Amino acid sequence: MTVFWILLTGSLVASCCGILGAFLVLRKMAMIGDAISHSVMPGIVIAFLLSGSRDSMLMLFAAMICGLLAVFLIQTFQQSGIQSDASIGVVFTALFALGVLLVSLFARQVHLDQDAILYGEIAYVHWNVWEVNGVDLGPKAVWLLGVTLVVIVAVIGLFYKQFKLCAFDPALAAACGIPVALFHYLLMGLVSMATVSSFESVGAILVVGLLIIPAATAYLLTDRLGRMIVLSALMGIASTFLGYGAAVVLDASIAGCIVCAAGLLFILAFLFSPSHGYIAKKLRMRKLIETQ
Amino acid sequence: MQSLWTLLNDPNMQWIFISCTLLGLSSGIIGCFSYLRKQSLMGDTLAHAALPGICIAFMLTGTKSLLLFLIGAAAAGIIATFGIGFVTRHSRIKHDAAMGIVLSGFFGLGIVLLTIIQHGSYGNQAGLDKFLFGQAAAMIGSDVLTMSIVSVILIAVCFLLFKQFKLISFDPGFARGIGYPVAFLEQLLMLLMVVAVVVGIQAVGVVLVAALLITPAVSARYWTHRLGAMVVLSGLFGAISGAAGTLISSTAANLPTGPLTVLAATALFFLSILFGPQKGLLAKQFIRLRVKRKLELDQSQLHAKARVAAAETEKGAAL
Numbered sequence: 001m002t003v004f005w006i007l008l009t010g011s012l013v014a015s016c017c018g019i020l021g022a023f024l025v026l027r028k029m030a031m032i033g034d035a036i037s038h039s040v041m042p043g044i045v046i047a048f049l050l051s052g053s054r055d056s057m058l059m060l061f062a063a064m065i066c067g068l069l070a071v072f073l074i075q076t077f078q079q080s081g082i083q084s085d086a087s088i089g090v091v092f093t094a095l096f097a098l099g100v101l102l103v104s105l106f107a108r109q110v111h112l113d114q115d116a117i118l119y120g121e122i123a124y125v126h127w128n129v130w131e132v133n134g135v136d137l138g139p140k141a142v143w144l145l146g147v148t149l150v151v152i153v154a155v156i157g158l159f160y161k162q163f164k165l166c167a168f169d170p171a172l173a174a175a176c177g178i179p180v181a182l183f184h185y186l187l188m189g190l191v192s193m194a195t196v197s198s199f200e201s202v203g204a205i206l207v208v209g210l211l212i213i214p215a216a217t218a219y220l221l222t223d224r225l226g227r228m229i230v231l232s233a234l235m236g237i238a239s240t241f242l243g244y245g246a247a248v249v250l251d252a253s254i255a256g257c258i259v260c261a262a263g264l265l266f267i268l269a270f271l272f273s274p275s276h277g278y279i280a281k282k283l284r285m286r287k288l289i290e291t292q
Numbered sequence: 293m294q295s296l297w298t299l300l301n302d303p304n305m306q307w308i309f310i311s312c313t314l315l316g317l318s319s320g321i322i323g324c325f326s327y328l329r330k331q332s333l334m335g336d337t338l339a340h341a342a343l344p345g346i347c348i349a350f351m352l353t354g355t356k357s358l359l360l361f362l363i364g365a366a367a368a369g370i371i372a373t374f375g376i377g378f379v380t381r382h383s384r385i386k387h388d389a390a391m392g393i394v395l396s397g398f399f400g401l402g403i404v405l406l407t408i409i410q411h412g413s414y415g416n417q418a419g420l421d422k423f424l425f426g427q428a429a430a431m432i433g434s435d436v437l438t439m440s441i442v443s444v445i446l447i448a449v450c451f452l453l454f455k456q457f458k459l460i461s462f463d464p465g466f467a468r469g470i471g472y473p474v475a476f477l478e479q480l481l482m483l484l485m486v487v488a489v490v491v492g493i494q495a496v497g498v499v500l501v502a503a504l505l506i507t508p509a510v511s512a513r514y515w516t517h518r519l520g521a522m523v524v525l526s527g528l529f530g531a532i533s534g535a536a537g538t539l540i541s542s543t544a545a546n547l548p549t550g551p552l553t554v555l556a557a558t559a560l561f562f563l564s565i566l567f568g569p570q571k572g573l574l575a576k577q578f579i580r581l582r583v584k585r586k587l588e589l590d591q592s593q594l595h596a597k598a599r600v601a602a603a604e605t606e607k608g609a610a611l
Contacts, residue, residue: 080571100551216389252404259401
């Protein structure tokens with residue numbers, strides 16, 4: 001049963017991140033995803049301190065605010081003339097440093113240590129269960145992630161056309177009367193939400209791996225957005241299963257192994273993808289030279 | 293205050309204090325060039341990529357010496373840089389996504405190796421996880437010495453090759469045209485960045501060491517338009533942050549150096565944003581106000597002139 005819950009949690013994280021990651025990779029905002037996943041830290045710690053529990057709505061809310069604040073600050077600094085790279089770097093390191101400092105100061109109150117921030121606690125996910133009237137309803141993390149996934153699928157499904165247009169041609173989207181800025185912040189809000197829900201299980205930094213790597217793998221395998229989103233989620237789920245197996249064999253961090261598996265899948269796609277792979281390209285080039 | 297003074301009199305503490313200040317100084321200087329070359333986030337990627345290098349160096353030798361870690365991390369950093377370049381050149385993955393992939397992939401590998409070390413039968417591994425968030429107080433004498441020497445070398449290289457680095461930061465095409473070995477210089481700059489990141493890891497930690505490269509340089513940019521002044525200022529800001537972080541973290545237990553150093557640098561950044569001449573928020577407000585007042589003055593003068601002219605034409609018409 002433990003294995004089932006761990007794999008289910010991992011697959012839910014991978015699906016949430018995979019769907020959103022596809023849009024981040026297309027909009028060239030991979031590093032903003034990285035920045036958000038670091039920046040939600042202070043929000044999480046402050047919510048812990050205020051509510052005293054790890055699984056409140058307050059936590060989700062505070063972390064989302066922090067994520068959106070980071071995006072807002074990054075854009076403000078960019079507009080005031082700082083390079084985009086540098087403004088991302090300044091904002092996320094500052095917020096993450098604040099979060100780590102708060103954790104070290106109030107470590108006893110929040111039952112949260114620095115390791116949990118990095119590795120996550122997916123191995124213990126089945127210990128923290130949700131009980132109603134003495135009936136065991138399964139781990140809380142699974143519920144939280146399930147709700148997050150439903151919200152993400154609902155929002156993306158409802159506004160699929162708008163998100164698609166914003167991802168490929170924001171100028172055209174604006175000309176068509178789509179509120180591009182609103183959809184930008186909506187996407188960023190969803191990324192923050194996914195980050196916070198995944199935070200407990202895979203840790204703040206490895207979320208980035210699941211946001212970017214499966215989406216980039218899918219990007220190498222297909223030219224259609226719909227397929228890319230599905231493939232991205234599937235790649236994430238596949239890396240969860242592979243990673244968990246490797247972690248059991250090696251006796252190592254599960255989250256770390258999941259990201260390594262995702263990286264391995266990316267390397268395979270990079271080399272062997274039939275349309276955009278390295279080898280396929282070389283072969284096509286050679287055939288072209290021969291025919292000439 | 294008293295405790296601070298006794299801390300500063302402790303010779304061990306003095307060494308750590310000096311080496312952290314030197315570290316901030318050298319990272320600030322190198323950060324300027326990476327900022328101008330639009331490679332700020334490369335520092336972050338290199339820092340994360342260094343983790344598996346450090347772990348492998350430890351697994352192979354079983355000792356915790358900064359010099360060995362430096363070699364391992366530099367090798368990992370070079371592989372990471374090469375990987376990013378290879379992926380961007382040979383596929384349709386963009387630079388930022390390639391950076392994210394390499395960053396998280398290497399970091400995941402590092403975490404896996406770290407947990408294998410922790411669960412395995414490697415003796416003397418305590419403190420290896422201090423690399424994640426940095427704890428300057430955990431450094432021993434030889435580490436401090438290595439760190440100081442490396443920082444001084446970094447500063448010296450930047451000083452000697454200042455002209456060359458300046459040219460490849462602003463106009464690499466021109467530099468190539470007049471016969472500079474641009475590719476070599478770019479690789480050298482990248483190597484300096486790797487070294488700066490690696491010596492910084494023990495004091496600031498893998499996750500945050502990039503801030504030492506980025507934040508002081510961005511802050512310095514607010515004060516000047518000249519590269520020479522920017523490099524000096526950025527080094528100064530870095531040194532102040534390093535010093536402040538070490539001092540504050542040594543006053544209480546359980547305070548990691550890394551976050552404090554980064555927050556000190558961020559505080560300096562906010563001061564620069566507010567008070568920087570010309571580009572700062574206050575200066576901008578002041579200039580706007582002055583222009584507005586001048587405009588109003590001009591307009592009122594214009595009105596007065598128009599009134600005089602109108603009166604004269606009226607007078608002329610009456611005559």
